[in-house]
Amino acid sequence: MSAGVEDRLRGALGAENVKTAPEDLSVYSFDAYSEGKLPTAVVIPCDTRQVSAIVKIAREFEEPIIARGAGTGLCGGAVSVEGGGIIVSFARMHRLLELDAANRRAHVQPGLVNLQLSTHVAGAKLFYAPDPASQRSSTIGGNIATNAGGPHCLSYGTTVNHVLGLEIVDERGDVFTTDVDDAGYDVTAALVGSEGTLGIVTSAWVRLLRLPEATRVWLAAFSDIESASETVSAIIGAGILPTALEMMDSVIVSAVEQAFHAGYPTDAAAVLLIENAGFEDEMDGCEAAMQTIATQHGALSWRSARTQAERDALLAGRKGAVGAIGRIAPNYYTQDVTVPRSALPKALRAVEAAARENDLVVGNVFHAGDGNLHPLLVYDKRDRRQVGAVLATGDAILRAAIDLGGTISGEHGIGYEKRDAMTRVYGTEDLAAMARVRDVFDPQRTRNPEKIFPSGTRCIELSVPA
Numbered sequence: 139m140s141a142g143v144e145d146r147l148r149g150a151l152g153a154e155n156v157k158t159a160p161e162d163l164s165v166y167s168f169d170a171y172s173e174g175k176l177p178t179a180v181v182i183p184c185d186t187r188q189v190s191a192i193v194k195i196a197r198e199f200e201e202p203i204i205a206r207g208a209g210t211g212l213c214g215g216a217v218s219v220e221g222g223g224i225i226v227s228f229a230r231m232h233r234l235l236e237l238d239a240a241n242r243r244a245h246v247q248p249g250l251v252n253l254q255l256s257t258h259v260a261g262a263k264l265f266y267a268p269d270p271a272s273q274r275s276s277t278i279g280g281n282i283a284t285n286a287g288g289p290h291c292l293s294y295g296t297t298v299n300h301v302l303g304l305e306i307v308d309e310r311g312d313v314f315t316t317d318v319d320d321a322g323y324d325v326t327a328a329l330v331g332s333e334g335t336l337g338i339v340t341s342a343w344v345r346l347l348r349l350p351e352a353t354r355v356w357l358a359a360f361s362d363i364e365s366a367s368e369t370v371s372a373i374i375g376a377g378i379l380p381t382a383l384e385m386m387d388s389v390i391v392s393a394v395e396q397a398f399h400a401g402y403p404t405d406a407a408a409v410l411l412i413e414n415a416g417f418e419d420e421m422d423g424c425e426a427a428m429q430t431i432a433t434q435h436g437a438l439s440w441r442s443a444r445t446q447a448e449r450d451a452l453l454a455g456r457k458g459a460v461g462a463i464g465r466i467a468p469n470y471y472t473q474d475v476t477v478p479r480s481a482l483p484k485a486l487r488a489v490e491a492a493a494r495e496n497d498l499v500v501g502n503v504f505h506a507g508d509g510n511l512h513p514l515l516v517y518d519k520r521d522r523r524q525v526g527a528v529l530a531t532g533d534a535i536l537r538a539a540i541d542l543g544g545t546i547s548g549e550h551g552i553g554y555e556k557r558d559a560m561t562r563v564y565g566t567e568d569l570a571a572m573a574r575v576r577d578v579f580d581p582q583r584t585r586n587p588e589k590i591f592p593s594g595t596r597c598i599e600l601s602v603p604a
């Protein structure tokens with residue numbers, strides 16, 4: 139890196155907040171999906187003013203900018219793909235700036251960890267609804283950039299439904315704010331899910347919800363995954379919308395039980411974990427209706443968690459499912475696709491067939507109510523055959539989801555991983571329209587380059603002549 143840019147960054151942030159030693163940089167060359175290349179520098183600002191200064195210096199020295207939260211992303215979004223660039227870590231911008239309990243909203247910095255927000259506001263009987271399984275470590279900034287989902291998003295909606303306004307540092311280093319109540323274009327919604335390609339989120343106003351009076355958790359066990367999937371469609375088709383409706387197959391249940399002893403039945407082929415929250419007097423009726431549907435679809439058993447400890451154990455098992463996979467193999471790859479809910483049985487059959495064909499073990503743990511599948515392909519990356527099998531299986535699952543009328547990502551985003559798959563679901567005109575939006579915010583394409591758009595294309599190449 140040129141000494142000029144290093145000196146300028148150190149002058150703006152203090153030497154201890156600018157990392158350039160290779161051993162420091164290597165820590166930031168990974169996310170939960172991939173290994174990227176070494177960036178030029180990693181900078182750790184403490185406020186919006188410093189972020190603005192970083193962007194201005196980066197612009198002067200023609201260095202791209204990559205924002206980074208906790209690095210739990212599953213599509214290679216927070217890493218430098220080509221090498222170089224300045225990674226902006228929000229590890230020091232992690233505060234709850236203001237709790238406005240009367241209006242049920244909070245003003246937060248982007249580095250605040252998702253679960254900490256709910257912990258901070260619990261005293262006011264409020265909580266933040268989007269709850270990715272990574273919520274113990276992923277940040278609000280990363281959640282906004284990826285429009286994160288989670289079990290509760292079935293009834294509460296994904297992150298975009300909970301962001302009320304943003305403070306953004308743009309590509310010139312200027313600061314602007316958005317508010318969902320503003321007349322005109324809903325710029326807030328355009329920025330949510332933009333994976334750090336349109337601007338850097340330096341603070342956000344988020345919606346808080348009132349803690350429910352009652353929460354119940356149930357577990358239904360099935361002898362086959364089709365019956366469990368059909369139960370999901372039937373529950374929602376009957377007009378019942380529980381707060382979470384998650385499915386796990388026997389591979390996942392066995393790993394979770396080994397790791398956490400959550401209390402899941404290990405003799406079932408599929409388990410539905412259902413949570414509902416609301417008023418106490420609605421709960422029994424809701425349970426009776428769902429239990430009837432599950433029984434009609436062949437449920438082997440139906441269990442209601444009786445105590446808070448039992449509820450916590452069942453939910454913690456689901457949230458820890460991905461980590462529990464370490465009990466089966468040293469590595470895993472999570473595919474993330476969405477299909478119409480009614481196509482779940484077909485999609486699961488396609489997952490099973492693809493894994494069988496490539497001689498791989500697959501576990502399914504997913505947001506069944508949203509039709510959002512997460513097949514976990516377990517493997518050992520030291521075995522080249524298995525690495526090839528994972529790539530082939532992941533691709534077959536992607537193809538099957540598209541053929542079933544679904545799409546290539548439910549919540550993890552596109553990032554680097556799936557940018558080439560964008561051409562499978564979008565035509566040139568669609569991609570060109572997106573590229574024009576990007577051009578407005580980032581004409582030089584210096585915000586998180588090599589992400590979202592297919593490799594080898596520049597925005598200009600996607601532009602459709604008038």
Ligand SMILES: Cc1cc2nc3c(=O)[nH]c(=O)nc-3n(C[C@H](O)[C@H](O)[C@H](O)COP(=O)(O)OP(=O)(O)OC[C@H]3O[C@@H](n4cnc5c(N)ncnc54)[C@H](O)[C@@H]3O)c2cc1C
Nearest residue numbers: 207208209210211215270271272277279280283287334339
């Ligand atoms: C075990 C596990 C379970 C998971 N479960 C879920 C789940 O249930 N639902 C789900 O949606 N995801 C899930 N994920 C994926 C991941 O946790 C989410 O995508 C999360 O939102 C990423 O947050 P992060 O803070 O780690 O962001 P990072 O990984 O650091 O970054 C993700 C993207 O956000 C951008 N970004 C980060 N901060 C900013 C900012 N301030 N301004 C602009 N752009 C920014 C980055 O450039 C990058 O493109 C899971 C991951 C793991 C490892």
